[in-house]
Amino acid sequence: MRTATVLCGIASVFLSGSPYVRGFGLSSGVSRQPRAARRKGFSVQQQQQQQQGVLEREGIESSRGDAAPLRVAIAGGGVGGLAAAVVLAKKGFDVKVYEKTDSFKRFGGPIQLASNALSVLKAIDDQLFRDVISKFTFTATRTCGIKDGLRARDFKMNDTPDWFVKFSAMKGAAEHFGLPYTGVIDRPDLQDVLIETLSRTEKERGLKEPILVNSEKVVAYEDGEDGVTVRLASGATQKADILIGADGIWSAVRTQMYSETPDSDSRSETRQGCKYSGYTCFAGETVLPVPDYFDTGYKVYIGPGRYFVTSDVGDGRIQWYAFLALPPGTKKTGNAWNTNNDARVRSGEETAANAYISEMFEGWSPEIHHVLSHTPESAIEQRDLYDRAPEMMRSWTDGRVSLMGDAAHPMMPNLGQGGCQAMEDAYVLGEVLGEVTEGREGRQLDREEISEALGEYYRRRIVRSAVVQGLSRMASDLIINAFDTPYCPESNDCYGKGFKGRLTAFLRPFLQHIIFPLQFLYLYSFCPTGNMGGLPSQLVDTWLSRHKKSSSEAFQKAKKAVKDSRVTRTFFALAEKDGAAAA
Secondary structure: OHHHHHHHHHHHHHHOOOHHHHOOOOOOOOOOOOHHHHHHOOOHHHHHHHHHHHHHHOOOOOOHHHOOOOEEEEEOOOHHHHHHHHHHHHOOOEEEEEOOOOOOOOOOOEEEEOHHHHHHHHHHOHHHHHHHHOOOEEOOOOEEEEEEOOOOOOOOOOOOOOEEEEOHHHHHHHHHHOOOOOEEEEHHHHHHHHHHHHHHHHHHHOOOOOOEEOOOOEEEEEEEOOEEEEEEOOOOEEEEOEEEEOOOOOOHHHHHHOOOOOOOOOOOOEEOOEEEEEEEEEEEEEEOOOOOOOOEEEEEEEEOOEEEEEEEEEOOEEEEEEEEOOOOOOEEEOOEEEOOOOHHHHHOOOEOHHHHHHHHOOOOOHHHHHHHHOOOHHHEEEEEEEEOOOOOOOOOOEOOEEEOHHHOOOOOHHHOOHHHHHHHHHHHHHHHHHHHHHOOOOOOOOHHHHHHHHHHHHHHHHHHHHHHHHHHHHHHHHHHHHOOOOOOOOOOOOOOOOHHHHHHHHHHHHHHHHHHHHHHHHHOOOOOOOOOOOHHHHHHHHHHHHHHHHHHHHHHHHHHHHHOOOOOOOHHHHHHHOOOOOO
16 A cells, blocks of 8 residues: 555656655646536536625625634644644735644744755745744754664764764755755744734734634634634634634544544554554753764664664754654653563563663664763653554545644654655645635635635646655654664674564665655655755855854763763753753
């Protein structure tokens, strides 16, 4: 099935007339004439006359100036929901974002924005793009790739045996399309920039009410002929012409649309139509001047049955991820972590997260353990990873309601494309709704026209998002189930001499010179801005001096704290003691 998905994506490259706008999605070739009219054999002119008669009977004027902007309700104020709100608000829609939290607090780690997402942001709003870049850390400008998880030593930059494959194609693909290089930004910073852009748009349009509504969660909806009734957790209801479910992987909008059963049991293999991937992910963050800090962007350490990722996320910080094949419901008791099938759970023993992860990577590279030993327990989080099969046979759209982001296509984090695909959704949604409203000739759109427009949005996005979903899942499955410590005759050790080790070594040139170049070219092919000329290089030059300065200051602060005995392990312990947020 996954192979078929990838083949569909490749075929769509040739079938799509405008790849950077349609995202290599299949052009539907279907007119925007309402489905009901097509079924009855009405012509476009007859349908327009019929609609005009309805409008006149309802006393609605047919002039362009009298048509009120479409009301769009967005469930969820995450990255995707806020991006969609910016796109639609700038196009003149009457937008409301309903976010369940009472306010946006600084919570959540860095998020990757690849070259395709940066192109989308610039196409949406140049000031938005520049505000993001001002808080950005580029990673693809430096060495990134896969390291030998057992043999890597002393943060060396040599190819053998430390580096298995380097992602030079990530930088090359960005340069091929003339796009900014991939990097990371703190999720709270990205949300702040998006909210500031919404506020600026409100002022430019002279809006009297804010677009973002906090402390209101969308729990249900009713789709009628006169619009969508949006039901909120507070008991209030709101009317809209369109509802967009951007409420994440456990989407209430999708649950109702697909008649899924809500399931809060974290030990379930299937929850609200989403399947447990088989992997749990521990994540931590620390300030640490490792020898290759300024030379590497991110590193993936591979070995038997698990893998470990580290990334420079700016200001002297290293973010790491440990991916382990464990049952769902890995649980935390107090300040301790246990697994469902761990003998220590049955015996009542508890193991701190850091010690547990170190044990799981026993015998692996000292580079991994160096990072782990400098990470405080309070800086470690964990989540089970769920995704779902692409909705190739079932639309994200039902009448006036549609889905986007993780609500539509949750994916494994291996390619760092989850947020990027949500931004592509937002851009295409804005393009489609903009196209259909431009041609309405001053009248209100009926339910069929809105449904058809949202269906067009789905058709433009489904193939590309499905391919990225498939690639993300295959990447995790390949690393966990197929990869092993690669056979390396230059190393005088016993690692990698089995079948998997030799297969891993055999795949090396194919991954380096064929698979990864094609993968990054496909991912970055969605570029609505087109080639940006010399701008990407200018952005890197400006960032580099800022990055070195802020990181060096963080290293000095951490060093001084240790010297003064104010902190025994990391700068984060000092930050917590002082009551400051972790950097």
